[in-house]
Amino acid sequence: xxGTAPPGPARSVSSRLPDFPWDHLTAYAARxxxxxxxxxxxxxxxxxxxxxxxVQAALAEAADAPGYPLTIGLPETRQxxxxxxxxxxxxxxxxxxxxxxxxxxKELIGSMPLxxxxxxxxxxxxxxxxxxxYEVGAALVGAEVLATDALTAIGPRRPRLLFVxxxxxxxxxxxxxEHLRKMVDWCRDRGTVLVSDECYLECSWxxxxxxxxxxxxxVCGGSHEGLLSVHSLSKRSNMAGYRxxxxxxxxxxxxxxxxxxxNLGLQMPGPQQRAMIAALDDDAQVAAQHTVYARRRRWLRxxxxxxGFRIDHSEASLYxxxxxxxxxxxxxEWLADxxxxxAPGAFYxxxxxxxxxxxxxxxxxxxxxxxxxxx
Numbered sequence: 001x002x003g004t005a006p007p008g009p010a011r012s013v014s015s016r017l018p019d020f021p022w023d024h025l026t027a028y029a030a031r032x033x034x035x036x037x038x039x040x041x042x043x044x045x046x047x048x049x050x051x052x053x054x055v056q057a058a059l060a061e062a063a064d065a066p067g068y069p070l071t072i073g074l075p076e077t078r079q080x081x082x083x084x085x086x087x088x089x090x091x092x093x094x095x096x097x098x099x100x101x102x103x104x105x106k107e108l109i110g111s112m113p114l115x116x117x118x119x120x121x122x123x124x125x126x127x128x129x130x131x132x133x134y135e136v137g138a139a140l141v142g143a144e145v146l147a148t149d150a151l152t153a154i155g156p157r158r159p160r161l162l163f164v165x166x167x168x169x170x171x172x173x174x175x176x177x178e179h180l181r182k183m184v185d186w187c188r189d190r191g192t193v194l195v196s197d198e199c200y201l202e203c204s205w206x207x208x209x210x211x212x213x214x215x216x217x218x219v220c221g222g223s224h225e226g227l228l229s230v231h232s233l234s235k236r237s238n239m240a241g242y243r244x245x246x247x248x249x250x251x252x253x254x255x256x257x258x259x260x261x262x263n264l265g266l267q268m269p270g271p272q273q274r275a276m277i278a279a280l281d282d283d284a285q286v287a288a289q290h291t292v293y294a295r296r297r298r299w300l301r302x303x304x305x306x307x308g309f310r311i312d313h314s315e316a317s318l319y320x321x322x323x324x325x326x327x328x329x330x331x332x333e334w335l336a337d338x339x340x341x342x343a344p345g346a347f348y349x350x351x352x353x354x355x356x357x358x359x360x361x362x363x364x365x366x367x368x369x370x371x372x373x374x375x
Contacts, residue, residue, distance in 0.1 A: 035339025045359040047238040052285035058278035062271040073101035080280040104243035105232040126163040167200040167316030170357035202236040206315035237279040296360040303374040
């Protein structure tokens, strides 16, 4: 129509998102790299040890894969997940329709609000200290986000999704059975879907605080209604590059995810599924890697405490949650001057402003270098 102004540019999706936190660490990384013996990068918990031979062999054997995989995944892949949850974590009552392989747990968590129909006007709740992807997924669909560990802080509202993370990233905190059971009951009373991020279940260090799956009968009462648990093979089996993960729980919710993901073509490649089966079936490689991480964790914890740090929580996961009682960026700078790069606690929420997250996923040689510098 003459005289009518053209429509303005559409608001970009990225404008809804928080700043990508790791961009703020660039200058400190450069500072740490300037150390005469090079950087010790303990900021990101990426595995550095070899992928188990049994997994590599399974991938190679399945390399001839000319056809499209199904989004639902191979029955053998889903059965391996069911068997692992039963064998290692006491989860009972899962059928093949209650498991879905996915292309990495971060992709699943980031897209879950969209795939479950969450949108503007809905509330998504995540822990006070949290993996940023929970907030990102909610922001992408325009939902309201609340970061809290207290159910009373939610008031009378009925969230569409509530994320829980135990063992937790970044703090390594493990929630006891009683706490998880209370959260399950609260969510069921309000019709809220409870999503439990359990990617660090295998990374437990304190026998007095064993982690438990939200799908365990002691937590869920033998019913998986309204519950989803998310699992990753990246940490436990050094398979971050394979992007192998799965979600399990309420068959109705898994079916909703499957219906959407089929339409989007979100399919885990067949060779990766065979590798995933090999990894889930082999507990020995997990135990061996656990021993390696326990050693590196012990070295770093002793060195940090010797340098005046206090370690809070950290009973599980691949991180030490450390503080010197100062602003986290001061600590990041102090460590960067010694060639050590860590993640500031502020990345994970306001309550982390005096902590840093120290990963123990570097090689023995690099962890040894950090220990020497801290000494």
